[in-house]
Amino acid sequence: MSTILKASGIVPRVSHLFAPLLRQACERFAIHTPLRLAAFVSQCACETRGFTTLEQGLLFRTPERIHAMWPERVPDVDEAELLVAAPEVLANTVYAGRHGNGDAASGDGWRYRGRGLLRLLGRAAYRDAGAALDRPYEAQPELVAHPREACLVAAWLWQQRGLNELADRLQFEAIARRVREPRSPLLQERRSLYRGALAILQDLGHRAHRGGAKARPAARRGGAPSARPGPAAVLLAP
Numbered sequence: 001m002s003t004i005l006k007a008s009g010i011v012p013r014v015s016h017l018f019a020p021l022l023r024q025a026c027e028r029f030a031i032h033t034p035l036r037l038a039a040f041v042s043q044c045a046c047e048t049r050g051f052t053t054l055e056q057g058l059l060f061r062t063p064e065r066i067h068a069m070w071p072e073r074v075p076d077v078d079e080a081e082l083l084v085a086a087p088e089v090l091a092n093t094v095y096a097g098r099h100g101n102g103d104a105a106s107g108d109g110w111r112y113r114g115r116g117l118l119r120l121l122g123r124a125a126y127r128d129a130g131a132a133l134d135r136p137y138e139a140q141p142e143l144v145a146h147p148r149e150a151c152l153v154a155a156w157l158w159q160q161r162g163l164n165e166l167a168d169r170l171q172f173e174a175i176a177r178r179v180r181e182p183r184s185p186l187l188q189e190r191r192s193l194y195r196g197a198l199a200i201l202q203d204l205g206h207r208a209h210r211g212g213a214k215a216r217p218a219a220r221r222g223g224a225p226s227a228r229p230g231p232a233a234v235l236l237a238p
Helices: 002-007 012-028 034-047 063-069 077-081 087-094 123-133 141-145 147-160 163-168 172-179 184-220 231-236
Strands: none
Touching: 002 012, 002 034, 002 184, 012 034, 012 147, 034 147, 034 163, 034 172, 034 184, 063 077, 123 141, 123 147, 141 147, 147 163, 163 172, 172 184
16 A cells, blocks of 8 residues: 555655555455555545645635635625635535535534545535444544544545446546546546556556466475465555
8 A cells, every 4th residue: 555655646654654544444445456446545645635634725815716616605706805714714604504514603614624535525424424434423523634534434435436336447537526526637637646556556466466376386396385465465565
């Protein structure tokens, strides 16, 4: 796992922290083939700026940017002026009455803002994830921004959204849309990370296959066959 993180441009300190946590989460939710791992890691890396940002960034400096992001919620630039450099007010405005949240006064928009590797968003999503994983996410939403919980939730979301199956069919753009509707530059970044990760994983898989093939003749000469890890074990190794 450290190899694919490094190949995705993740700095060593961050890679060292996340590699074992991702490995455990991926094993639990069947993200264990080159196609699945490459798609999963590349999407997570893009969503979190290389696994360094586990909470949604809502600090905007210009009203034009806010209006462009949420035109249906902030229909004019003058209204957006009130939300500049005010992330809590912004979240409560644009996420009110959505994703299981209450109204703006409830504070749910800010309390249940996007967190984790694939951005769990909205009170209903926190409730569902908590129920599925037996974790108190609705009562303590800040937990999802902790690395271990972020990995667990991301892998669960990945499986829940049927993204393993899309990865098996090389449906990269469909995966990106289910994670987040990306703008063109962001889609290009995701595609680049995916291709790099997939190349590394396929190379590791080929090496594991060659290593296993070399071990078999020894068994025919009377020696015990060497216990070599299968491709999936190699891909998920530290």
